[in-house]
Amino acid sequence: MSRSRTYLIVVLSLTALAGYAQLSPGDLTTAHASLEGMSNCTQCHDLGNKVTNAKCLACHKELQSLITQKRGYHVSREVKGKDCFTCHSEHHGRKFEMVRFxxxxxxxxxxxxxxxxxxxxxxxxxxxxxxxxxxPGDPRTTKDLHGA
Incomplete structure (x- = not known):
């Protein structure tokens, strides 16, 4: 293989890898691993945009229920009005802790x-x-913790 052809293959490969990194900046956490893959991006992202709270809450219905009822941490002054990804960022790999405080x-x-x-x-x-x-919106959760 000629030197110029090898150079072209290397440049194209690096360009393709850089392009993929722009589309998928890293592996998802274990909790979201089932959503990995290029065909699943729109489950969380609107095309060309960041993740929206609406997309998060479409899956995390228990949190949506609490927010609707104005109950729990996610309606507190600490969180209200923030984007989910402010506290729960993704694409940091399987072992990344989504909840850190x-x-x-x-x-x-x-x-x-x-x-x-x-x-x-x-x-x-x-x-x-x-x-x-x-x-967390189900009162049976607390009862289960106490063995009732």
Missing amino acids: DEKAFDHSLAGYPLEGAHKPVDCRKCHAPEKIKD
Whole structure:
């Protein structure tokens, strides 16, 4: 193969990779891994635009329900009016934590559930574990945590 042909192949390959990186800046988190692939982009993105809250809430119906009822953390002064991706950015890979905050400084009363009495000293992970959390808008979630 001629030197110019090899050069052309290398340049075209690098251009294609750079173009793909513009379209897909990285792997999705484990939670959204099923949406990976070029044919699924519009599930979250409007063509040529950023992710919209409406697209997030179309899948995360439990949060939409709480927001409609004006309940929970996502209607608090801390979050109201922000884009979902402000706190929950994507395309950082499978092991990326979508929810990041200082657990010790978090004001749980903003979620509509102040930690009082026996709940105050409980470690966050005692309740906030994937196998325990269902629909946060469903009162049975709390009952399930207490074994009722």
